Amino acid sequence: MPTGLKGRNLxxxxxxxxxxxxxxxxxxxxxIEAPEQYADRCRGRLLATLFxxxxxxxxxxxxxxxxxxxxxxxxxxEPNSSxxxxxxxxxxxxxxxxxxxxxxxxxxxxxxAPRVAALATDMPVINAGDxxxxxxxxxxxxxxxxxxERGGLGGLxxxxxxxxxxxxxxHSLIKALSRYPGMRFALISPExxxxxxxxxxxxxxxxxxxxxxxRMLQDVMPGLDALYMTRVQKERFFNEEDYIRLKDSYILDxxxxxxxxxxxxxxxxxxxxxxxxxEVDADPRALYFKQARNGMFVRMxxxxxxxxxxx
Amino acid sequence: MVIDSIAxxxxxxxxxxxxxxxxxxxxxxxxxxxxxxxxxxxASKKHGRxxxxxxxxxxxxxxxxxxxVDHSATVNIIENHVISRKxxxxxxxxxxxxxxxxxxxxxxxxxxGIPHVFHLVDEASEEYRCEYCDDIVRAGAx
Numbered sequence: 001m002p003t004g005l006k007g008r009n010l011x012x013x014x015x016x017x018x019x020x021x022x023x024x025x026x027x028x029x030x031x032i033e034a035p036e037q038y039a040d041r042c043r044g045r046l047l048a049t050l051f052x053x054x055x056x057x058x059x060x061x062x063x064x065x066x067x068x069x070x071x072x073x074x075x076x077x078e079p080n081s082s083x084x085x086x087x088x089x090x091x092x093x094x095x096x097x098x099x100x101x102x103x104x105x106x107x108x109x110x111x112x113a114p115r116v117a118a119l120a121t122d123m124p125v126i127n128a129g130d131x132x133x134x135x136x137x138x139x140x141x142x143x144x145x146x147x148x149e150r151g152g153l154g155g156l157x158x159x160x161x162x163x164x165x166x167x168x169x170x171h172s173l174i175k176a177l178s179r180y181p182g183m184r185f186a187l188i189s190p191e192x193x194x195x196x197x198x199x200x201x202x203x204x205x206x207x208x209x210x211x212x213x214x215r216m217l218q219d220v221m222p223g224l225d226a227l228y229m230t231r232v233q234k235e236r237f238f239n240e241e242d243y244i245r246l247k248d249s250y251i252l253d254x255x256x257x258x259x260x261x262x263x264x265x266x267x268x269x270x271x272x273x274x275x276x277x278x279e280v281d282a283d284p285r286a287l288y289f290k291q292a293r294n295g296m297f298v299r300m301x302x303x304x305x306x307x308x309x310x311x
Numbered sequence: 312m313v314i315d316s317i318a319x320x321x322x323x324x325x326x327x328x329x330x331x332x333x334x335x336x337x338x339x340x341x342x343x344x345x346x347x348x349x350x351x352x353x354a355s356k357k358h359g360r361x362x363x364x365x366x367x368x369x370x371x372x373x374x375x376x377x378x379x380v381d382h383s384a385t386v387n388i389i390e391n392h393v394i395s396r397k398x399x400x401x402x403x404x405x406x407x408x409x410x411x412x413x414x415x416x417x418x419x420x421x422x423x424g425i426p427h428v429f430h431l432v433d434e435a436s437e438e439y440r441c442e443y444c445d446d447i448v449r450a451g452a453x
């Protein structure tokens with residue numbers, strides 16, 4: 001069954017309805033069950049990856065997804081190797097790339113850059129992370145992982161811990177999950193890194209979604225269905241002193257895990273620095289590497305859906 | 312002070328005292344060509360003090376942004392010496408190139424030539440959201 005997403009952009013999680021997301025997740029489930037059936041779906045199609053900021057897993061994940069679908073990839077992984085170094089505007093770069101490629105994935109340090117790209121072209125544009133703003137394909141990964149572990153979304157108490165101010169994956173995750181019934185959030189962060197006002201007001205308060213803003217991870221651990229850990233991102237700080245002061249604020253280790261439910265999911269968008277101790281990796285509740293694998297499958301589903309080749 | 316009534320044009324009354332010049336700037340009227348009277352600090356029963364703007368012979372200017380500058384002002388369109396229409400100002404749902412995004416991380420700070428677009432979030436608190444970065448600003452604090 002087609003997802004109805006052909007030709008669309010994914011700039012932020014709300015661009016797709018809950019039903020459209022569900023179609024995408026079902027497609028991803030089918031890809032996970034029988035990836036060989038999709039090995040030729042994108043033959044003759046070209047994906048452009050425009051990465052104006054460093055990335056390992058997101059870029060590899062998109063490239064692996066396209067290659068596993070039989071398609072090909074062009075692009076750059078740092079802007080100095082492209083005409084951006086000559087001062088070309090983002091709009092012009094995207095217009096040019098649209099002459100060659102069928103679909104573009106953009107990561108950019110400036111917030112809202114993928115929207116500018118989408119306005120410049122009819123080619124579908126996927127936001128692969130824009131500054132500290134949004135990261136909707138990470139959210140697809142997160143939701144697919146929760147859905148596959150729990151059999152559905154909704155009715156969950158989710159703890160989100162770390163850098164909630166600049167952590168773009170957090171903003172996208174809260175926005176996306178806020179549309180499911182019975183959600184509750186525990187927002188665990190230092191005061192300096194609390195969630196942005198637009199998430200608090202426009203998403204949580206406007207949606208009437210219960211949430212608590214707390215400082216200590218230990219205080220909320222026993223009640224959580226899932227804990228989403230994030231990295232305190234050095235590149236989001238204007239000053240290094242603040243970074244050094246706050247970077248070790250929240251570290252998940254085996255001792256804290258003893259406070260958690262036996263089925264609490266531990267999620268992380270990766271890369272991790274030291275916010276999850278390596279000893280937690282062996283805990284069956286640690287799902288972050290499973291998440292990374294799911295990321296490739298859900299991106300395969302997304303690419304097929306936007307190109308209209310999912311059938 | 313006496314200023315003649317106008318036969319045709321726009322009278323913007325009950326502008327908050329001190330905001331008359333700002334309103335005039337937003338309307339972007341060529342004061343080198345058109346006859347404009349700006350009365351500042353006039354006595355007002357409603358507000359104590361107010362500014363008033365009279366623009367002669369023009370009735371078709373874009374008032375979209377005016378609600379953002381001062382939505383308590385009243386706009387009267389004058390034709391043949393009488394008020395032909397009263398316009399109630401409200402905060403516009405969307406404004407382009409009126410509020411400029413000040414978030415240094417926003418794409419508008421680096422990509423030239425793109426319009427600064429803001430959407431009304433909350434009328435009571437006069438808050439607007441940047442279309443690109445979602446940064447929220449209060450209309451009065453821009």
